Amino acid sequence: MISARGLRKSFGDFEAVKGIDVEVRKGEAFGFLGPNGAGKSSTMRMIASVSPVTSGELRIFGMDPATDGPAIRGRLGVCPQEDTLDNELNVFDNLYIYGRYFGIDRATCRDRATELLEFAQITEKAKSKVEDLSGGMKRRLTIARSLINNPDLLLLDEPTTGLDPQARHVLWDQLFRLKQAGVTLVITTHYMDEAEQLCDRLVVMDKGLIAAEGSPRELIDAHSTREVAELRFGVGEHEGLAGKVEDLGERVEVLPDRLLVYSDHGEEVVTAVLDRGLQPIATLVRRSTLEDVFLRLTGRSLAD
């Protein structure tokens, strides 16, 4: 579906994407993970065929976006980071008119729009203004709109940012259904749980390069330990205490509010810490997640 080789993107002197190789196969859910400014959105825009490639090779459905942009876009669904809905049209017309942009005929557009309102669970809002919808509804409408042309490939740029947990679960469920229906998904996200839930395979991007690639499980196995012991001490103490627990795990990560000790046996770490007379305010032993892989690879937490 997507094949990129040595893909680069520059804006003047600034290089946002510094040569990446990516292969996305039919039917899979593929994720781009990375902190802000890692080059995810630039990459997505190039794939969406609205941003010219600076150098390297990019093929989507085997076509070159530089020459076959409209043909590629005809088979893509794009769900941008911000809800760019048409505020001058009502909810139904947002779907209907958008479908017409694809050259789909009136009757089909009307049927599709009706179906998609159902899918997005906003049928009763069909005649409402877009601005009267809640954040979750707008997001669902944006996603529904991106499906109007029955895309072979759906691009989702941070699909659940800004949604409450309830709305996120509704959305995840819908994305799962699409995946089962054979739609290839490409997702960028800030949320590690989202990536673990949705993605078959993902790449971690940092500073315009790919830092790691694999399934969530593979990445965790390769870049983290089985468990993590989280130790919370008083404000400002973490930096100084790191040295005292360093030898208890494979690695120690200092966060502003806690120490993370990476070890295959988390409970033993906590016991050892207490044996040394240290008194953490709180402790927690958990399994490694993508978040830990992320910290390891990019050296910073996602919050920044």
Next chain:
Amino acid sequence: MALVTAIPAPLTPVHAARVLVLRNFVVYKSAWKLFLTGFLEPVLYLFSIGIGVGQLIDSFEFHGEQVPYAAFVAPAMLATSAFNGALLDSTFNVFFKLKYEKLYDQMLATPLTTGDIARGEITWGLLRGSVYSAAFLVVMLAMGLVDSWWAVLALPAAILIAFAFSAVCMALTTWMTSWQDFDKITLAQMPLFLFSATFFPVEAFGDGVLRWIVEATPLYRGVVLCRELTTGVVTWESAVSVVYLVVMGIVGLLVVRRRLDALLLT
């Protein structure tokens, strides 16, 4: 949910322009009152100046023919109505869609191209100007201000004026960064409206540079074209005006496209 049916064929430029016009039409269906203001303005001018002030003025010569004052002002208002209609959509509305609504970004996620957007929006501006002009022409007919069969060509002439202004104004709008910049549009619109031989003959400017400048401005070309057609005194000046306006429109269209490329396809 129904799955992939057929991949739609790529849109032809004409089809794409139609779809964009459809979008704007749907938006205006519920706001048709806004449409009225642009039409009323030139009609009010015609009544107040053409007919009101016209009572105080004897008829005077236009290209050697005696023309009543109202019949002199009316074609200028016809050109102005096309100008107004085109201006409204291609400046304020385009700016809003480009900067705030991000409407063109949405369209570019579909098979539509920047060329399609340029052509579609300009077509819409052109249509709006044409509707105003057609309505105004009916008013002129009803008031007996049309003196010649040449006047049937006044509508295509008005459409041409709408096209030229729609294209150039949309092009200029792509350089605007804030609403304050629209003062510049008003700054250009007022003198064009007042001094394009709309209310008095161009001879009033004497034979100097000033007259040359006025004759080279686009609205003057439109006014004189409409005036020659509705009064039936057609000269080579009409041909000059047609070529002038066609070139203006095409240049505008090409610039819009390139500017949209530069702004949106980054």
